[in-house]
Amino acid sequence: MSTVLLLVITGLGLGALYFLVASGLSLIYGLMGVLNFAHGSFLTIAAFIGWEVGRRVSDGTWWGLLVSALVGMIVGAVVAAATEYFLIRRLYERHIEQALITVGLALATVALFEGIWGTDPIYTARPEWLTQTTEILGAKIPNDRFLLIVCAALVLGGIVLFLRKTRYGLIIRAGVENRSMVTALGIDVRRSFTLVFAIGGAAAGLGGVLASVYYGYVSAHLGSVLLIFAFIVTVIGGLGSLTGAAIASVLVAVLQQFANFYLGGTGDLVVVIALAAVLLVRPRGLMGKVA
Amino acid sequence: MNQQLTDSAPASTGSATEAPAPAPDGRAGGATSGRRPLVLLIGGIALVVVLAILPLLAIEIPGVLPGPTYTPGTLQLLAYAMLIAALALSYRMMFGLAGLLSFGHALFFAAGAYGLGMALEYFAPVEWQSELIFLASIVVTLIFGIVLAATVGSLALRVTGISFAMVTLAFAQAGSVLIRRNPGGATGGDEGLSLDIANVPDALVGVLNTRNLYWLSLGILVFVYLVVLWVERSRAGHVAEATRENELRVRVLGIRPYQVKFLIFIVASTLAAIAGMGYLLLQSGASPRVATADFTLTILVIVVLGGVGYRWGAIVGGIVYTLLDQRLTALAGSDFIAGLPAVLRVPLSEPLFILGTLFILVVLFLPGGIAGIPQRIRTGRKQHPVESEEAADA
Numbered sequence: 001m002s003t004v005l006l007l008v009i010t011g012l013g014l015g016a017l018y019f020l021v022a023s024g025l026s027l028i029y030g031l032m033g034v035l036n037f038a039h040g041s042f043l044t045i046a047a048f049i050g051w052e053v054g055r056r057v058s059d060g061t062w063w064g065l066l067v068s069a070l071v072g073m074i075v076g077a078v079v080a081a082a083t084e085y086f087l088i089r090r091l092y093e094r095h096i097e098q099a100l101i102t103v104g105l106a107l108a109t110v111a112l113f114e115g116i117w118g119t120d121p122i123y124t125a126r127p128e129w130l131t132q133t134t135e136i137l138g139a140k141i142p143n144d145r146f147l148l149i150v151c152a153a154l155v156l157g158g159i160v161l162f163l164r165k166t167r168y169g170l171i172i173r174a175g176v177e178n179r180s181m182v183t184a185l186g187i188d189v190r191r192s193f194t195l196v197f198a199i200g201g202a203a204a205g206l207g208g209v210l211a212s213v214y215y216g217y218v219s220a221h222l223g224s225v226l227l228i229f230a231f232i233v234t235v236i237g238g239l240g241s242l243t244g245a246a247i248a249s250v251l252v253a254v255l256q257q258f259a260n261f262y263l264g265g266t267g268d269l270v271v272v273i274a275l276a277a278v279l280l281v282r283p284r285g286l287m288g289k290v291a
Numbered sequence: 292m293n294q295q296l297t298d299s300a301p302a303s304t305g306s307a308t309e310a311p312a313p314a315p316d317g318r319a320g321g322a323t324s325g326r327r328p329l330v331l332l333i334g335g336i337a338l339v340v341v342l343a344i345l346p347l348l349a350i351e352i353p354g355v356l357p358g359p360t361y362t363p364g365t366l367q368l369l370a371y372a373m374l375i376a377a378l379a380l381s382y383r384m385m386f387g388l389a390g391l392l393s394f395g396h397a398l399f400f401a402a403g404a405y406g407l408g409m410a411l412e413y414f415a416p417v418e419w420q421s422e423l424i425f426l427a428s429i430v431v432t433l434i435f436g437i438v439l440a441a442t443v444g445s446l447a448l449r450v451t452g453i454s455f456a457m458v459t460l461a462f463a464q465a466g467s468v469l470i471r472r473n474p475g476g477a478t479g480g481d482e483g484l485s486l487d488i489a490n491v492p493d494a495l496v497g498v499l500n501t502r503n504l505y506w507l508s509l510g511i512l513v514f515v516y517l518v519v520l521w522v523e524r525s526r527a528g529h530v531a532e533a534t535r536e537n538e539l540r541v542r543v544l545g546i547r548p549y550q551v552k553f554l555i556f557i558v559a560s561t562l563a564a565i566a567g568m569g570y571l572l573l574q575s576g577a578s579p580r581v582a583t584a585d586f587t588l589t590i591l592v593i594v595v596l597g598g599v600g601y602r603w604g605a606i607v608g609g610i611v612y613t614l615l616d617q618r619l620t621a622l623a624g625s626d627f628i629a630g631l632p633a634v635l636r637v638p639l640s641e642p643l644f645i646l647g648t649l650f651i652l653v654v655l656f657l658p659g660g661i662a663g664i665p666q667r668i669r670t671g672r673k674q675h676p677v678e679s680e681e682a683a684d685a
Binding site: 029035037087090091096097100101103104105106107108109110111112114115116224228231232235239265268269272273275276279280283 | 392446449450453454456457458460461462464465468469472584585588591592595637638640641642643644646647648650651654655658
């Protein structure tokens with residue numbers, strides 16, 4: 001029992017991380033049809049700069065972590081918005097080229113990060129409490145998982161509120177539904193593209209800082225590892241669906257944890273098989289709209 | 292109507308068609324001007340002959356090649372470039388001709404490399420002549436490649452567009468994980484697989500015989516080119532092209548696009564496996580890097596860099612990319628770079644950074660890729676080909 005609980009909660013923690021990356025991917029794809037390969041780079045740069053600022057302010061404390069998280073979110077948002085504004089926008093409506101640009105960006109930036117921060121992971125200091133465990137029903141659960149889950153839930157709630165309660169959210173939801181119609185009504189959808197990129201970038205930035213807490217290090221490849229799983233989550237959840245991404249990230253992560261424990265470390269394989277199975281049975285994903 | 296169609300068929304196929312528009316006169320369609328194909332044919336043969344006698348000459352191109360062309364190091368590099376070009380050519384057939392954006396092409400390259408390596412190891416204890424064992428291993432690997440391609444293809448082609456890309460990515464990722472996990476010590480895990488040379492013909496082993504490997508690679512490249520040319524000119528090729536442009540219309544005409552796409556997928560994947568076998572022999576081993584999604588992305592970059600609309604674009608892209616990658620790495624370690632201030636030194640010492648940036652610039656400003664440059668100069672067209680086409684449509 002305690003093992004199952006442990007696996008479920010660590011799975012939720014990992015799922016929280018996947019969700020932070022996948023939410024942006026899903027929104028961006030849903031609204032603009034761009035498969036953003038550079039999303040991992042947004043995450044990595046935010047993790048690095050968040051760490052650099054955080055350790056200068058106050059290394060290994062809650063205050064430092066909070067600063068890191070804020071800086072990470074701002075960096076992620078700014079970098080993502082800049083990417084949209086300077087690169088993606090130039091290729092409006094040419095989805096393949098837009099995806100190619102992000103591929104190039106991902107290749108170039110990972111190399112650049114390696115050049116600046118080296119190829120080896122840099123171990124980070126964390127607040128004391130996060131390195132300890134809490135016992136729930138006999139299961140010793142690492143505390144950082146709770147932080148991840150709470151943050152992801154806040155982000156999910158925040159984005160949902162934003163989408164439901166604000167005018168920009170309304171435009172974005174309408175744009176995901178039917179972009180030509182929104183344009184025909186005289187609303188400049190393109191302005192919300194930058195906004196969606198910024199939101200996705202901020203979520204990824206927070207994810208980057210939290211990933212450095214989860215793994216205990218920052219490295220130039222932090223983003224590319226998470227990105228593949230985030231893609232899988234996004235596709236399983238249904239491209240463009242935020243709730244789908246949330247559900248799928250939890251499912252995928254928990255499945256991965258269980259397979260790793262009970263099936264001898266085959267978590268990655270099981271996830272891949274799950275993706276293939278979902279796509280073949282239900283090509284639009286769990287919550288995706290009919291293509 | 293048109294707008295709606297492209298909108299509802301998300302990404303991939305829809306806009307792959309709009310990618311660098313194949314220049315009709317630069318390609319096969321030169322039937323109207325009877326002399327062009329002949330010139331191209333003679334030029335092609337002459338190029339292959341020149342490449343074939345390269346190992347016997349001592350040509351030095353400082354800055355591009357590491358040494359004179361007869362030295363093993365240079366031949367190795369050139370042979371590697373040609374294998375990558377062959378792989379890129381097979382990928383172009385899928386992506387450029389049939390509009391299938393696959394993220395799993397590396398899987399088949401790795402299947403060729405690892406398959407041959409494992410087959411050679413498996414057959415090693417058998418009491419046959421070593422030539423026979425070598426041939427048997429190649430045949431077994433080919434069959435393995437075809438079966439794998441048929442399996443993945445039949446599953447992945449049930450979905451289209453981004454989903455297709457994701458299913459192929461999933462299979463490739465599974466393959467990559469398997470190789471790294473080293474089941475039963477068969478793949479060598481992260482260390483990679485080293486070639487068991489017991490049954491490889493002597494002419495293909497050793498630094499002194501690099502020129503034979505060079506000729507082998509050239510042979511593979513020519514073979515792949517001819518197969519791609521044949522497929523492209525065949526009825527299946529035309530149907531694939533038509534499907535890329537407008538699948539609905541092909542269906543209405545009563546043709547099933549699935550079978551053609553399936554065929555193209557299998558042929559392209561098998562060609563990739565052949566290139567993979569050449570890679571194993573050339574490098575006398577295989578590294579798990581060739582199975583990763585990153586490797587597929589590299590191939591995609593190469594194809595786009597060279598020019599999706601042109602067959603020889605993939606070849607040019609493969610060779611330019613490999614040479615650039617190699618030379619930029621050499622440049623990164625040079626004294627000149629070490630003497631620069633950090634702001635310039637750090638980016639310039641990362642070959643992938645330069646290649647990535649170059650790639651972005653090509654996508655933004657040179658939609659036809661390298662191979663599209665002559666066409667652009669001829670027509671003097673400044674804007675993206677798509678824009679003018681759309682304007683003509685409207």
